[in-house]
Amino acid sequence: MRNKSRTAQTLIYIGLVLWALINLFPVYWMFTFSLKDNAEIFGDNVVGLPRHWLWSNYISAMKTGKMGVYFLNSAIVATATILITLAVALMATFALTRLIWKRQKTLNKFFMLGLTIPIHASIVPVYVTLSRMHMLNTYWALIIPYSAFSLSMAILVCTGFMNEIPRELDESACIDGCSTWGIFFRIIVPLMKPAVATVGIYTFLQCWNELMFANVFISKSALRTLPVGVQALSGQYTTDWGPIGAALVVATFPTLFVYIFLSKKIQESFIAGAVKG
Amino acid sequence: MKKLYSNKWQILIFLLPALILFCGVLIAPIGASAYYSFFDWNGFGEKTFIEFSNYRELFTSNAIGFMKALRNSLLLAALSVGLQLPLALALALALGKGIKGERGFLSIYFMPVLISTVVIGQLWLKIYNPDYGILNVFLRKVGLESWTRIWLGTKKTALGSVFVPTLWQYVGYHMLLLYAGVKSVPPELREAAMLDGATDGQVNRYIVLPYIKPIIKISVIFAVTGSLKSFDLIYVLTNGGPLHSTEVPSTLMINMLFLRNRYGMGSTIAVMLIVLCFGFALLINAIFREED
Numbered sequence: 001m002r003n004k005s006r007t008a009q010t011l012i013y014i015g016l017v018l019w020a021l022i023n024l025f026p027v028y029w030m031f032t033f034s035l036k037d038n039a040e041i042f043g044d045n046v047v048g049l050p051r052h053w054l055w056s057n058y059i060s061a062m063k064t065g066k067m068g069v070y071f072l073n074s075a076i077v078a079t080a081t082i083l084i085t086l087a088v089a090l091m092a093t094f095a096l097t098r099l100i101w102k103r104q105k106t107l108n109k110f111f112m113l114g115l116t117i118p119i120h121a122s123i124v125p126v127y128v129t130l131s132r133m134h135m136l137n138t139y140w141a142l143i144i145p146y147s148a149f150s151l152s153m154a155i156l157v158c159t160g161f162m163n164e165i166p167r168e169l170d171e172s173a174c175i176d177g178c179s180t181w182g183i184f185f186r187i188i189v190p191l192m193k194p195a196v197a198t199v200g201i202y203t204f205l206q207c208w209n210e211l212m213f214a215n216v217f218i219s220k221s222a223l224r225t226l227p228v229g230v231q232a233l234s235g236q237y238t239t240d241w242g243p244i245g246a247a248l249v250v251a252t253f254p255t256l257f258v259y260i261f262l263s264k265k266i267q268e269s270f271i272a273g274a275v276k277g
Numbered sequence: 278m279k280k281l282y283s284n285k286w287q288i289l290i291f292l293l294p295a296l297i298l299f300c301g302v303l304i305a306p307i308g309a310s311a312y313y314s315f316f317d318w319n320g321f322g323e324k325t326f327i328e329f330s331n332y333r334e335l336f337t338s339n340a341i342g343f344m345k346a347l348r349n350s351l352l353l354a355a356l357s358v359g360l361q362l363p364l365a366l367a368l369a370l371a372l373g374k375g376i377k378g379e380r381g382f383l384s385i386y387f388m389p390v391l392i393s394t395v396v397i398g399q400l401w402l403k404i405y406n407p408d409y410g411i412l413n414v415f416l417r418k419v420g421l422e423s424w425t426r427i428w429l430g431t432k433k434t435a436l437g438s439v440f441v442p443t444l445w446q447y448v449g450y451h452m453l454l455l456y457a458g459v460k461s462v463p464p465e466l467r468e469a470a471m472l473d474g475a476t477d478g479q480v481n482r483y484i485v486l487p488y489i490k491p492i493i494k495i496s497v498i499f500a501v502t503g504s505l506k507s508f509d510l511i512y513v514l515t516n517g518g519p520l521h522s523t524e525v526p527s528t529l530m531i532n533m534l535f536l537r538n539r540y541g542m543g544s545t546i547a548v549m550l551i552v553l554c555f556g557f558a559l560l561i562n563a564i565f566r567e568e569d
Contacts, residue, residue, distance in 0.1 A: 012371050020385045026400045042409040092295035099291065100283045114303055118506050118554055120527060120547045122306035124313060124540055148302030151295060174278045180287050209393035211509045227395040234399055241403065248396045255391050263384045271457045274495055
């Protein structure tokens, strides 16, 4: 009996390790071929570590491939989206959980609809509206839709955290003569740091990787974000894989970097978004 | 305090930005999409009202190929529920029981979810490359030359080749949800069953699975609606080709809009996608309720 379960245990372990390798391999391969030349990638050294570390691939990806520009665009769009989402969601959540009025629950449910609405639903009307307002090919063309689609998740997370802040704090601030805005900015917002982190990370990942809107609303190459930029660059370097690999690493590196330090927080944010939705 | 918090104007000011953003970008466009779907419209000129012609054409015209695209995405949904979820569940059960290196495994399995789909797609383009891709190189090395294919360029293999990375990438996502469920099972339940002499398999079957049923339901809903909406990987790998063999509703929609300037038809596909997603979500909900 014990022997049998020991064998089962070992088999499970082998399975787990195998699946781990399958998941790690593409990333490992990406890092290694980003430092190789074609002779190594196509010939004698397909999966090994690079023999000559070819950092020049990164230089061509950044300069000729314009990855630096795309990276900056993605960073600008992501930062602005996170800030807007947080500000709007914190204000709305404050009204939904703290302020006193009828139908708070109904409105909360209404916002939660956003968790299930696919982005396809709005692509045509938003495109038409942006085009009429001459806002295609601006950062706003991405920042506004991204913020809107992040809002439901942000309100969901913020509601959970804000409900845990004791109402006595509001009371005593009120007695001390604080206005509603004073309570919001001085008491509530500073206590919402964990929610801010969760929402920030989740929103970052959503807009850093988004392709459909980025592809449709931006056609000027100077304003492209990373996913669209990587696509363009791979069309440009069809036969030279090294710079493509370098571009892929540049696009992925920030995500993996954040993940290494905040894996638990990131996983929690994904669970929070799913279980309620 | 009550007086301070009941000020109607203040409440409105706190809510207004969220309402404008949410209604402007999510709610109103659903209505607008539905409205456009009744018109023949190229995006800038006059709209012509054509009633349900777009819908009729969508379901009957072979030239558009919506039925085929829908079939492809339903096949993906079936594979997702039939292969991806069981694998995710097995991983979640194995990890959730408590095993050495649990956190490490979890973090590795979840990693592909975070990497941009474009990056994943580009990597798989390289894996599938007929001349230098590691798949064919590997097959040649082990003497299976005859198994090599132009994976993404042949009608026969393209759909399967597109599905593999799509299914692979999100195993970690479903695993994470299910793992969170497995972890929420009260340890007393597990211990009591173990004391009664239940094996691991029996504990999973009779204690854990019934307990995490609500999460399994969520996973199934996400797997199905996610398959219906799938776009990124297919766009990067084949963009619906060769000869429309890997077309899904989303790639079709983008083609209608931006290659053929058929905004009415594009909107019709968008409406169908929303209806299908909500329909399937309700259906899956009902199936799970029936079982109780």
